[in-house]
Amino acid sequence: MTSFADESQVVLAAILDQSQDCILLLSPDGDLEYMNKNARTALEIEEFEQVAGNPWVDLWPEDTRKTFTDSHAKALRGHRSRFEVFSPGKVAEPHWWDVVAAPVYDSTKNLVHVLVTMRDVTDYMNRRLNDQIRREEAEREAGFAETVAREMRHRLKNQLAVVGSVAKLLARHSETAAEMSEKFESKLMALARAQDLLTVHRDEPITAEEALSQVLGASGAGEAIEVLHVPDARLGDDAVQQLALILGELQTNSLKYGALRDEKGRITLSGEMQGRSLRLQWHEECGRDVPLPERVGSGLKLLERLGSTGDAKGQTEWHRSGLTTTFYLRTLPKGAIGTAA
Numbered sequence: 001m002t003s004f005a006d007e008s009q010v011v012l013a014a015i016l017d018q019s020q021d022c023i024l025l026l027s028p029d030g031d032l033e034y035m036n037k038n039a040r041t042a043l044e045i046e047e048f049e050q051v052a053g054n055p056w057v058d059l060w061p062e063d064t065r066k067t068f069t070d071s072h073a074k075a076l077r078g079h080r081s082r083f084e085v086f087s088p089g090k091v092a093e094p095h096w097w098d099v100v101a102a103p104v105y106d107s108t109k110n111l112v113h114v115l116v117t118m119r120d121v122t123d124y125m126n127r128r129l130n131d132q133i134r135r136e137e138a139e140r141e142a143g144f145a146e147t148v149a150r151e152m153r154h155r156l157k158n159q160l161a162v163v164g165s166v167a168k169l170l171a172r173h174s175e176t177a178a179e180m181s182e183k184f185e186s187k188l189m190a191l192a193r194a195q196d197l198l199t200v201h202r203d204e205p206i207t208a209e210e211a212l213s214q215v216l217g218a219s220g221a222g223e224a225i226e227v228l229h230v231p232d233a234r235l236g237d238d239a240v241q242q243l244a245l246i247l248g249e250l251q252t253n254s255l256k257y258g259a260l261r262d263e264k265g266r267i268t269l270s271g272e273m274q275g276r277s278l279r280l281q282w283h284e285e286c287g288r289d290v291p292l293p294e295r296v297g298s299g300l301k302l303l304e305r306l307g308s309t310g311d312a313k314g315q316t317e318w319h320r321s322g323l324t325t326t327f328y329l330r331t332l333p334k335g336a337i338g339t340a341a
Contacts, residue, residue: 022097022118024056025104028111030072032056039118042095043087056116060087071101075114078103084121096125147306205234205332208271208278215244216269224260225251228270233278233331242306246327249303250282259284259322277309277328284322292318303327 022039026032031053035045043059045051051058056072057065064085071081080102087095097118104113167184174180206214209230216225235243251260259265264287271280307314307327314327 020119022120024116024118026056026072026114026116028076028114030055030057030069030114033113042118042120060085068099071099072114075101075103076111078111084125094122095120096122205236206240208233208235208329208331211235211240211243212247212269215247224265225267225269228268230271230280231273231278233271233273234334235278235329236332239278239329239331242329246303246307247282250325254284258290259286262287264288265322273331274312274328276331276333277312278331279312279326279328282325282327284324286322289320290318290322 019036019038022042023034023036024032024039025034032048032051032055033053035043035048035051040046040048057068060068064087067083067085071083074081080100082098082100085097085099087097098121100117102115103111104115106112167180171180209227209232212227212230216227254260254265254267259267266285266287268283269280270283271278273279303325304314304316304327307325307329309328309330312328314325316323316325
């Protein structure tokens with residue numbers, strides 16, 4: 001005849017097996033004493049006898065075991081702990097678990113077990129991760145849009161100054177007013193084409209050499225800039241936009257204060273690959289001593305921000321006769337046919 005105690009254990013086991021939670025009972029040493037059916041299924045264990053008496057931390061990846069060990073130690077001190085953990089799974093799909101570990105005492109207040117309950121929160125964590133990714137993407141897009149908008153305001157504010165400086169540059173290289181007028185008109189058209197370069201959508205990615213040629217050719221001052229070696233790299237639309245904005249800022253600054261201000265100045269532009277990024281260096285020799293600026297202007301700060309990719313940070317260094325600016329553009333993989341960087 002089945003005793004009441006035996007029947008109670010059978011009923012209790014049946015109740016625990018119906019639970020949607022994973023329920024485990026551990027010894028004070030951290031060894032497995034019981035697992036309900038849902039726990040065995042979740043942890044991909046066919047029979048409990050396969051793991052009975054083994055340390056429960058052995059069921060988890062090594063990089064998460066300290067979390068489990070710490071929670072067990074807290075339970076031994078009489079504290080309840082809760083944490084989230086990722087389980088890659090051996091056969092089944094990966095899961096996120098919400099885990100609670102709590103002490104269990106006997107009638108004499110001695111700790112005899114540690115009760116662990118685990119709830120599958122994979123859907124919730126995936127939604128949270130996706131929301132976080134979307135927020136980060138939105139923040140990046142908003143940050144880039146704000147940067148571009150600020151730069152466009154800055155460029156519009158300086159447009160008359162740029163046109164005036166270009167006119168002065170052309171005047172030094174024109175023998176007659178008619179010649180200057182003709183050159184000036186072509187440069188104004190080139191400046192207009194530069195705006196098209198910021199918005200044009202191509203079916204094929206543009207090469208770095210071609211992008212530099214178009215941006216500098218449309219600038220009105222490109223003839224004064226010597227382009228040295230440039231790697232065979234292809235740029236997406238975002239990178240072309242960055243290039244136009246950065247070179248526009250550099251030329252504006254140089255026309256006002258640097259090497260393009262008079263005939264003695266010289267500028268070189270060179271490039272090399274650094275991982276997936278194109279590293280470009282703008283080097284000015286003004287032909288005169290240039291005092292160090294008392295502070296870095298907003299334009300150069302913005303330039304350094306636009307010219308950074310990942311761990312590669314754009315920067316400007318001042319030397320006795322000018323400045324050297326290094327900036328980075330993301331490139332497309334070889335064989336890419338799209339325009340996204």
